[in-house]
Amino acid sequence: MQLIMANTDSKDQWQLRRRNPTKGKKGERMTQVRVLAGTRKGAFVLASDEKREKWSVTGPHFGGWEIYHLKGSPADPNRIYASQNTGWFGQLIQRSDDGGLTWEPVGNDFTYAGGDPGTHLWYDGTPRPWEFKRIWHLEPSKTDPDTVYAGAEDAALFKTADGGASWTELTGLRKHPTGPSWQPGAGGLCPHTIILQEPRIYVAISAAGTLRSDDGGETWRVINRGLLSDGIPDPDAEAGHCVHHVEAHPARPDTLFMQKHWDVMRSDDAGENWYEISGNLPTDFGFPIGVHPHEAETLYVVPITSDSLHYPPDGALQVWRSRAGGNEWEPLTKGLPQRDCYVNVYRDAMSIDTLDEAGIYFGTTGGQVYCSADSGDSWAPIVRDLPAVLSVEVQVLP
Amino acid sequence: MLPAHLRNLAKTGREVVVSVPEADITQRRVLDALEAAFPVLGGTIRDRQTGKRRAFVRFYACEQDLSNESPDAPLPPVVAAALASGAEPFLVVGAMAGG
Numbered sequence: 001m002q003l004i005m006a007n008t009d010s011k012d013q014w015q016l017r018r019r020n021p022t023k024g025k026k027g028e029r030m031t032q033v034r035v036l037a038g039t040r041k042g043a044f045v046l047a048s049d050e051k052r053e054k055w056s057v058t059g060p061h062f063g064g065w066e067i068y069h070l071k072g073s074p075a076d077p078n079r080i081y082a083s084q085n086t087g088w089f090g091q092l093i094q095r096s097d098d099g100g101l102t103w104e105p106v107g108n109d110f111t112y113a114g115g116d117p118g119t120h121l122w123y124d125g126t127p128r129p130w131e132f133k134r135i136w137h138l139e140p141s142k143t144d145p146d147t148v149y150a151g152a153e154d155a156a157l158f159k160t161a162d163g164g165a166s167w168t169e170l171t172g173l174r175k176h177p178t179g180p181s182w183q184p185g186a187g188g189l190c191p192h193t194i195i196l197q198e199p200r201i202y203v204a205i206s207a208a209g210t211l212r213s214d215d216g217g218e219t220w221r222v223i224n225r226g227l228l229s230d231g232i233p234d235p236d237a238e239a240g241h242c243v244h245h246v247e248a249h250p251a252r253p254d255t256l257f258m259q260k261h262w263d264v265m266r267s268d269d270a271g272e273n274w275y276e277i278s279g280n281l282p283t284d285f286g287f288p289i290g291v292h293p294h295e296a297e298t299l300y301v302v303p304i305t306s307d308s309l310h311y312p313p314d315g316a317l318q319v320w321r322s323r324a325g326g327n328e329w330e331p332l333t334k335g336l337p338q339r340d341c342y343v344n345v346y347r348d349a350m351s352i353d354t355l356d357e358a359g360i361y362f363g364t365t366g367g368q369v370y371c372s373a374d375s376g377d378s379w380a381p382i383v384r385d386l387p388a389v390l391s392v393e394v395q396v397l398p
Numbered sequence: 399m400l401p402a403h404l405r406n407l408a409k410t411g412r413e414v415v416v417s418v419p420e421a422d423i424t425q426r427r428v429l430d431a432l433e434a435a436f437p438v439l440g441g442t443i444r445d446r447q448t449g450k451r452r453a454f455v456r457f458y459a460c461e462q463d464l465s466n467e468s469p470d471a472p473l474p475p476v477v478a479a480a481l482a483s484g485a486e487p488f489l490v491v492g493a494m495a496g497g
Contacts, residue, residue, distance in 0.1 A: 064403060088454040088492045089403055089442040105407065108441045132447060 032397040033353055034099065035361055036080065037369055038067035041387035043082055045100040048382075050396075052359050052373040055382045061103060062094065069348055069391040070100075071138050076145035077395050081164060083135040083150070091134050093150075093164050099397075106164030110135070110152055113169040120154060121183040130154045130174060137348060139194035149217075151191030155182060155205045157217060170217035173203060178222055178239040182208040185242045185261075192347050193246045197253045202271065207232075207242035210258070212271050223271030227260060231307075244287045245347040249296040257299055257326070259289040259347070264301055266326050277326025282313050288350035292375065293358050297325035300352075300360060300376060302345040310365075311342035319360070321376050335379035336370065343368070348391035355396060363389025399487040404443070408436040413487060420482035425457060426469040428481075428488055443490060454493040460486050 035046040042060025061067075065084045073079040078099040084092040091110065094103040110132045119127035133153040141147035146163040156174045158167040173191070182189060185206035193204035199216040202223075209224040227241045234240075242261035249255060258265040258274065263284050265274045278284035283303045292298035299322045305313050312318060316339060319332040343366035353359040360372040367386040372379045399413050408414070416431035433440050440446070443455055449469075451457070457464045460477045472478070480486035 086403070087495070088401075088452065089407075090445070090452060091441065092407070105438050109446055111447055 031355070033355070033359065034072075034077075034395045034397060035351070035369065035371075035382065036070040036072065036100070036391075036393045036395070037363055037383075037386065037389055038070050038082070038348075038391035039363075039367070039387040039389050040066055043067040043070055043084075043100075044383070044386060046369065046382050050355055052371055053380075055371075057383055058100070060387075061100070065092075066134075067390065068134060069137050069393075071140055071393050072099075072395045073140040073145040073148075074142045075140070077397055079140070079145040079163075081138045081140060081148055083138055085134045091132070093135065093138075095164050107160070107166050110150070110156075110158055110167055110169075112156060112174065113171050114175075117174070119180055120189060121181060123184065125183075127180070130156070132156070133188060136190045136192045137194055139196055141198070142196060149194050149196065149201070151194055151203065153188040153190040154184075155179075155189045155191050155208060157191060157194070157201075157203060159217065172213070172217060172219045173211065176211065176220050176222070178208070181239060183240065193243070195246065195248050195256075197248070200253070200270075202246060202248070202256070204243040204246045204258075206244065207261075208239050209241040210243050210246060210256075210271055223267075224274070225272065226267070226274030227265065228263070229261065231261065245289050247289050247291045249291045249293075252296045255296065257289050257291060259286050259301055261285065261307060264289065264326060277322070279322070279327030279329055281320055281329050282318075282331075286345075287347040288345055288362065290350045290352050290360065293352055293354045294356075295323070298323050298375075299326060300350065301329075302350070302362065304344060310344040315339055315341050317341045317343065317364075319362070319372075319376055319379075332372070332376045332379070334377065335372075341366075346390055348393075349389050351392045351394040353394045353396050359394065361392050361394050363392045365389065399489045401490060401492040403492065404439060404490065407438055407442065410436065415484075420478055423473045423478040423481060424470050425464060425467065425473070429469075432490075454495050456489075456491040456493050458489040458491060 031050040033048050037044045042063040044059035046055050048055045062084050065086050068083045070082040080096040082094040092108050093106050095106045096103045117130035122128035135150045137151040139149045147161050150158040157170045160167050191203050191205045195202040201213045204210045211220045212223050213220045222239050228235045229241045232240045244259045246258045254270040256267045264278045266277045267274045286301050286304045290300040317336045320329040322329045343364035349363040351361050358375050360376050363369045365388040368384050369382045370379045371382050418427045
């Protein structure tokens, strides 16, 4: 497989494209697309060829368990890690070395380092000791299949360098000076976004905000300047913002796009300063945000009515796309239900493939996983009746 | 005796046999022996950090709820004898809590 990255025109449209292998004739190798869906009651693997029209569905893997996130290693796509949890039996991490056909549990000891973990703020404003609850997000290294970062509730970052057998906390995040003031969002004090640009790492936490490390996770700085949150006593506080998701385009590592509790935001200086790009969105509340793999100024969000009404406005499920890096948005509705639809789309439940005609995927709390094989112009469900979808990740396989 | 999720995880049957000297049977020793035999169960029955029973796990034997007894208290002699002889199982149960 060859990857091509080039700045192709004056509109600053970057291209990171796979050169497709020979296709179409019987017996020749076909590119495969694999979608990893984590749900409230297990994991599912959805597979298709590059046309993305006909899909196979396998699962549930780990039936009955909440699968907050699955993600494959960019360095070895058949190496997949899964976060498996229930309120009854706690946290497990599963690993597959064959693309999700078989799985083995690996290490699940996420002990906070350094003895007394200290406190953060609880919902009622009282100090509460940090306590491990679950892994929200797994981010495999781009270069080493055995190295993975894990975002843990209560907010902490763990790392494995042995394929998940053992996990070590990178304590600089939890012990940031603002840590004692962090307060959980409705879902918990969760680090849900991990962007690796090693040695730079970005992490976003509900409800602390966004932090950046320039030394591989040893030390961190809060990067929330420009965020305004009416739900906290000081709307432009250094920390305490309920960031829902952050994405970056690989060709523009200093440009970040954020879906905050309210507001869609952008930074062009590695998070030092943020400004709003909500523009003409019908509502700027939502959870996921995505960036087109070949067009660094093309973004996707799913507007949700409000923080108390977690479903699309008017019961019409719409993805909104901006081809201008924000502010100017267009609704994408073809193939999506435009009436009587009251699902939500969670923060890790959108993913975008890297085929020439990029595929956009998202999963809903109603159990649908939708695919657009034409950069969002039209949509079709891959599956309709899974358990509530918590996360969606897509892989393109040679 | 294990609940379904833990049986699947341990890749074992409903009932597993562990060895603990009858004179020293405590819940902690039973669970330590279970986790030694099936390391994958570590952290699933008792919290890794605190060592305490997870909130939605219960321990029953001889129709008695032992969940809130001290993990280091010797089991009642009649229970210990029943477990040691194999007449009764020590049940690890997922609490009825919806889901």
